[in-house]
Amino acid sequence: VEAILETMELDRESIRARSDELLGELGLSSLSSSYADQLSGGESRRLEIARSLARDPKHLLLDEPFSGIAPKAVEDIQTMVVELRDRGIGILITDHNVRETL
Template identity: 60%
Template sequence: IAEFRLQKVRKNLGNQLSGGERRRTEIARCLAIDPKFIMLDDPFAGVDPIAVEDIQQIVWKLKDKNIGILITDHNVQETLSITDRAYLLFEGKILFQGTPEELAENQIVREKYLSNSFVLRRKAFQISKKTH
């Protein structure tokens, strides 16, 4: 609860939580069973930019703890900025797979999905050793 800054809302009902608090609660619940992998479905949808960065930092910490994370999200920049590998589904099939850099540079991906003006902006977060 403390790691995800949920102390103040731990007794609140779900409908009383903000979008960011809901996302952090969802991730904390996943971790309760000590998983090797978790799946996050649209974690960046409908939350403010501060909550997006909070979620990105959580994902970064989980990667550092060697927990695999599968993210499905339409917010391409937010997702690709923190992932190691990406799979782009287009019309029900894998159009491309590779690193975010490879995906962003692929001309077919740019024409069909990203646009030619897309610029990948990677993020790197500092991990405090106290969280381990």
């Protein structure tokens, strides 16, 4: 997340604060010192979304966000998608499983 924020010409303190905010928002605060390859499928997916949100996008494209993750993680991602939509972020999802996507 911080690598994305470093492209925005923010000072170190602002980068750390925004990164902590995003990780907290997506339930990843306790994993902030973990390497990405140590995360579960659902945690990795949430990290991907956090990186996407770092630049305050108006829209997100999620390509098969529910594939390869546990059912509980699918529920968590679905909840996150609804929350992002409610915040006014446009979301386009491509997926083979229509039931999970809706």
